[in-house]
Amino acid sequence: MPQKQIGILTAGGDAPGLNAAIRGIxxxxxxxxxxxxxxxxxxxxxxxxxxxxxxNSENLAGILTLGGTILGTSxxxxxxxxxxxxxxxxxxxxxxTYEQLHLDCLVCLGGGGTQKNALHLKNASLNIISLPKxxxxxxxxxxxxFGFDTALGIATEAIDRLHSTAHxxxxxxxxxxxxxxxxxxTLGAGIAGGADVILIPEIPYTIESIADAIKRRxxxxxxxxxxxxxxxxxxxxxxxxxxxxxxxxxxxTDKVERKNLKSKLWQHEQVHINNTLNLSRQLEESTGxxxxxxxxxxxxxGGTPSAGDRILATHLGAATADFIDQGNYGVMVAYKNHQAxxxxxxxxxxxxxxxxxxxxWIETARKVGTSxxx
Ligand code: F6P
Numbered sequence: 001m002p003q004k005q006i007g008i009l010t011a012g013g014d015a016p017g018l019n020a021a022i023r024g025i026x027x028x029x030x031x032x033x034x035x036x037x038x039x040x041x042x043x044x045x046x047x048x049x050x051x052x053x054x055x056n057s058e059n060l061a062g063i064l065t066l067g068g069t070i071l072g073t074s075x076x077x078x079x080x081x082x083x084x085x086x087x088x089x090x091x092x093x094x095x096x097t098y099e100q101l102h103l104d105c106l107v108c109l110g111g112g113g114t115q116k117n118a119l120h121l122k123n124a125s126l127n128i129i130s131l132p133k134x135x136x137x138x139x140x141x142x143x144x145x146f147g148f149d150t151a152l153g154i155a156t157e158a159i160d161r162l163h164s165t166a167h168x169x170x171x172x173x174x175x176x177x178x179x180x181x182x183x184x185x186t187l188g189a190g191i192a193g194g195a196d197v198i199l200i201p202e203i204p205y206t207i208e209s210i211a212d213a214i215k216r217r218x219x220x221x222x223x224x225x226x227x228x229x230x231x232x233x234x235x236x237x238x239x240x241x242x243x244x245x246x247x248x249x250x251x252x253t254d255k256v257e258r259k260n261l262k263s264k265l266w267q268h269e270q271v272h273i274n275n276t277l278n279l280s281r282q283l284e285e286s287t288g289x290x291x292x293x294x295x296x297x298x299x300x301x302g303g304t305p306s307a308g309d310r311i312l313a314t315h316l317g318a319a320t321a322d323f324i325d326q327g328n329y330g331v332m333v334a335y336k337n338h339q340a341x342x343x344x345x346x347x348x349x350x351x352x353x354x355x356x357x358x359x360x361w362i363e364t365a366r367k368v369g370t371s372x373x374x
Pocket of ligand 1: 179231301
């Protein structure tokens with residue numbers, strides 16, 4: 001049997017655990033299956049422009065604990081890539097590189113957007129396998145994505161630290177966490193860090209409800225409060241507008257109308273960027289307590305992966321090499337009930353896993369008296 005040639009790329013936002021996954025795939029592919037591996041640089045751009053280097057036992061060593069990705073990453077899409085100031089469809093260029101390098105499979109490590117791009121390339125007849133990575137934990141078909149556990153730890157520690165200063169000054173501190181349009185990170189860190197209010201995109205909030213919860217705490221003797229707010233959390237009114245626009249976009253048959261609606265939604269979302277600062281100011285006005293804001297941002301994506309993410313990424317990475325050996329392509333290697341399983345890309349691409357309203361974490365938060373702002 002000729003040696004199998006595999007390509008690996010990392011796409012979308014980086015996340016702790018990417019290097020652990022690259023190492024897991026690489027070490028298993030090299031030592032168990034005698035495959036050859038190429039790493040493409042900067043996501044799909046690297047394969048479109050044929051920028052790669054050989055991954056071997058030397059450059060795969062010592063990367064387990066490294067944050068980021070040794071391959072680099074980008075948010076480029078195969079079919080819409082900025083080249084020389086123009087948006088180009090680079091699908092054919094990717095196919096050309098794939099054939100020129102005699103690849104047997106391309107492994108794409110990424111979040112929701114990457115799963116869609118992986119399906120696009122699968123539909124273009126390439127052998128594709130993907131892995132689920134993101135601190136947002138919002139990829140469908142997997143119990144967990146790698147990157148999430150590390151971000152959860154960082155966000156929890158931040159909430160812990162904010163407690164003592166909020167307590168000393170009798171202040172409200174509004175801590176904004178990442179997560180895009182899903183509340184996993186904020187809900188998890190909010191519960192683990194004992195936030196008094198947790199606001200997630202799945203549950204729209206009102207300022208009155210949050211202010212009431214804070215005033216109740218003051219009445220019971222707690223003159224400080226921690227509000228953990230997801231970057232995608234919305235007021236009731238904002239959530240209604242987003243819902244209407246999203247439905248209109250889905251129903252639009254005319255290309256121009258669709259484009260206009262998308263731009264309207266984008267403009268609306270630009271206003272939401274200030275939600276956390278506005279919330280902090282409004283809470284100060286309605287409670288009479290001083291309020292401060294802490295936006296954690298990319299801190300949550302940086303640094304060394306947690307032990308949990310190292311194990312998950314290594315497990316899924318090693319299993320990926322097994323899938324390649326078996327010729328089991330067109331799947332995302334997902335984590336289900338502690339097992340690595342292959343889920344067909346068609347079943348998960350384009351589906352966002354948000355927090356279900358009956359999820360035990362939501363019930364738990366309410367039981368311990370946390371306000372969810374609704
Ligand atoms: O998807 C991961 C994530 O960190 C989201 O939580 C956040 O909304 C987004 O990426 C930020 O993207 P960028 O790094 O491109 O600003």
